[in-house]
Amino acid sequence: MMQLERVELCFPQLLNSSCRKPEPPNSDVVLFYSLLSSISLLGAALNLLVVFSISHFRQLHTPTNILLLSLAVSDFLVGFVVMPVEILLTETCWILGDLMCALYYLLPIITIAASVGNMVLISIDRYVAICDPLHYSTRVTQKVVTICVFLCWICSVFYSIILLYDNLKQPGRYNSCYGECVVNITGVVDLAVGFIIPITIIIVLYVRVFVVAVSQARAMRSHIATVSHKHSKIVQVKKSEIKAARTLGVLVVVFLMCYSPYYCVSLIGHDILIGSSTEVFMIFLMYFNSCLNPVIYALFYPWFRKTIRLVVTCQILQSDSHLAVIL
Template structure:
C-alpha cells in the first residue's frame, strides 16, 4: 500500500508521494484548459499567417502584433499542454526538462510584456507625433526592437533561473517533483512595476491627445481634400489606438492579480490552487488577444477568410486586398 502511493516506488523514501487522483471537477477544468490551449494556438497561428503572408499588413504596428502573437502561440502550443498534463501528477520528465520547462514560460511572458511596452510606445508616437511617425518608426527599427525584446527576455530568464539551470532539481525535496525558486522582488519590479508604469503613462498621454484630437475633428469640418485625408488618417490611428488600448487593459486585468499579491506583501505557494489560477489567468490572456483583433480589426477577419478558404494557396495571394 505504501509503495503504491509513491511516484517512484523503487526509490523508497527518496520518492515523492503520488498526488491524489484528480476529481471530476479537476477533470472538467483540465478539459477546458486543453480546449483553451488548442484555441490559443490556432487563433494566434491565424494572426501569424495573416501578418506574415499579406503584404498590406506589413506595417510597424502589425510587426509588433506579430511578435506578441508568436509568444502567445507558444504559450498555447507548449506551456498550457504541459500544465494540463502534469497537474496533480508526478513529474516524470527529469530535472533537466523541469529546468527547461520553467525557462520557457518565463521567456514567453517576458516577451509578451516587452511586446506590450513596444506597442504602447508605437501608439504614443503615432498619436502624439503623427507627422514624424513614418520617419521615426520604420520597419527596420521595429524589427531591431523586437529582436532586442526577445534577446532580453531570454537573458532575463537565464538570470532568474540561473541556479535552477546550473543545477537542475536542486530545490526538489524528493524525486517526482518539479519546483523552482525565483527572486520574487526582482521579478515584481522588472516584469511588472517598470513595464506597467511605462504602459499606463504612455496610454494616459495617448488618451489625452486622442480626446483633444476628437474634439478638434468635431469642431473643424474638413473643407479641402487634403484636410479630409488627414482627418481619415487621424481617425485610423485613433481606432488602432483604441483597439490596442483594449488589448492593454485586458493584459493588465490578466497579469495584475499575480503580481499585486506580491506587491501587497502576500506570498504565493507554488503548486497551490491560488498560484494555479493566477498562472492560468496570465496564460488565458494569450487566447484573448486574437479574439480582440477579430472583434475590432476588419483586416483580420478578411485575412482569416482567405486562410480558411485556402485562397492563400493561389498565386499572388499575398497581394490580396485585406484592408
Template sequence: METLEEAELCFPQINTSCKKQTRPQSESMVMYILMSSISLLTVVLNLLVIISISHFRQLHTPTNLLLLSLAVSDFLVGFLVMPFHILYTEPCWFLGDLVCVLYYVLNIMIVYASLLHMVLISVDRYVAICDPLRYSTKITQRRVKICVLLCWIYCVFLSFLFLCDNLKQPGRYNSCYGQCVINIIGALDLVLCFIIPVSTIVILYLRVFVVAVSQARAMRSHITAVKLQSSVTVTVKKSDLKAARTLGVVVAVFLMCYCPYYCVSIYGSDFISSANLFLVFLVYFNSCLNPLIYAFFYPWFRKSVKLIVTLEILRPQSCDSNMMKETTE
C-alpha cells in the same frame, strides 16, 4: 472543492519520493478538457494571425509587425507553455529536474516577451498619436524589426539570469523526488516583469488617451486648424485613433489578466500557492484573447481568416490582395 487524499508514492522504488496526491476524477477531467481546449484554441487563433500578417503584403506595416511578433509569443504560449502547465498540475512531476527548469526558462522567456511586446505597442501608439507628423520617420519597419529582435534576446537573457542557480544544479530546491520547484528572487521578478513594464504601458496610454480625446473634440468642434487640413490627413488621424482604441483594448485585457497574479503574489508564497493554478492560467489565457480582439475590431483580420479557411491564399498573387477594401485601417 474536495480535499485531496494521500495515495501511494510518486516513485515507490525511491525512498525520498514525494507522496502522490489524488483528486476527484470528474474534477481532473473537467480541468484537463478545459485547459487543453484553451491551449488548442490559442494555437489555432494565433497561427491565423501569423499567416495573415506574413502572407498579405498590404499588412506589412510597423504596427502589424509588432502584432505578428506578439502572435508568435502567444502561439508559443499555447503550443509549449500551456501543455507543460497541464503536466505541472499533475500530483507528481515525472519529466525530471532538468526538464522542470527548462520549462520555467521557456515560461519566463515567452510570457515576458508578450509583456515587452505590449510595451513596444504602447510606444508605437504613443508616437502615432502624439507625434503623427514624424511617425513615418521615427517608426520604420527596420527599426521595429531591430526592436523585436532585441526584445527576444533580452527575454532569453532574463530567463537564464533568473534561473541561473537552478540550471547549475537542477532539483536543488525540491524537498522530495517527484517535485518541480525552482527559486526566483520574488522582488526582482516583481520589479522587472511587472512594475516597470506595466508602469510604462499605463503612463504611455494615459498620454495617448489625453491626446486622442483632445483630437476627437477638435474634430467634432470643426476648429479652424482641422478645417484647413486635407481630407487625407484627417483620414489618417481617424485611422490612428481607431488603432489606438483597438490596441488600448488589447492592453487593458492584458493588464486584467496579468495584474491579479502579481498583486496576489505580494501577499506571499502561501497565499499565491493556494490560487496558483487559476491565476497562472489566467496569465496564459491572455494569449488566447488577443486574436479574438483582433477579430472583433479589425475587418482585415476577419477577411484574411476567410481567405485562409477557404484556401484562397493558395491562389497565385493572393499575397497582393486588397485587405483594406472594407476599412481605413
C-alpha cells in the same frame, strides 16, 4: 508497512524521498482541464492564424502589425506548449529530472517576458503615432521595429536565465521530493523588472495617448465641416490612428487584468513558487490572456476577419494571394 505499500509513489525505488502520485482527478476536474485544453488549442490556432495572416499578406507588413506578429508568436507558444504542459504537471509526476525541470521553465518565462516587452513596444508605437504623427513614418519604420522586436526576445532570454539562475545552478533545490517540478523566482526582481517598470511605462504612455486622442477628436469634430479635401484625408488618417489606439488600449487593459493578480502575490511579500497548487489559478489566468488576444483582433480588426475568410475558403492557395487587398 501495509499502509506504505498501498501508497502509489512516483519512484517506488525511492521509498523515503519519492513524491506520491497525484490522486486520479474526479469528473469535475477532468471537465475543467478538458475546457482549459480546448481553450489552449483554440488560442494556439487563432494566434497561428494571426502569424500567418501578417506574414503572408504584403499589405499587412506595417510596423504596428510586426509588433502584433511578435505578440502572436509568444501567445502561440503559450497555447501550444506551455498551457498543455502546465496541465500535465498538475496531475502527473515529473519524470524528466531536475535539470529538465529548470530548463523547461525557461520557456514560459521567456514567452511571458516577451509578451510584456511587446506590450511596451505597442504602447510606444501608439504614443509616437498619436502624439508625434508628423515624425511617425520616419522614426517608426519596419526596420526599426524589427530590430526592437529582436532585441525584446533576446532580452527576454537573458532575463529568464538570470531569473532562474539559482535553479539552473543547483537543479531541484526547491523540490520537496523526487517527482516534483518546482522552481523559485526572485520575487523582488521579477516584480520590478517584469511588472512594475513595464506597467508604469505602459500606463503613463497610454494616459498621454488618451489625453491627446481626446483633444484631437474634439478638434476634428469642430473643424470637420470646414476642412478642404486635402485636409479631410489628414483627418481620416488621424481617425484611423485614434481607432487603432483604442483597439490596442483594449489589448493593454485585458493584459493588465490577466497579469496583475499573479504579481499581487509579490506585492504582499511572498516569493512565487511556480508549480505550487496555490498559484495555479493566477498562472492560468496569465496564460489565458494569450488566448484572448486573437479574439480581440477578431472583434476589432476587420483585416483579421477578412484574412480568416480567405484562409477558410482556400483563396490563399492562389499564386498572387499575398497581394490581396486586405485594408
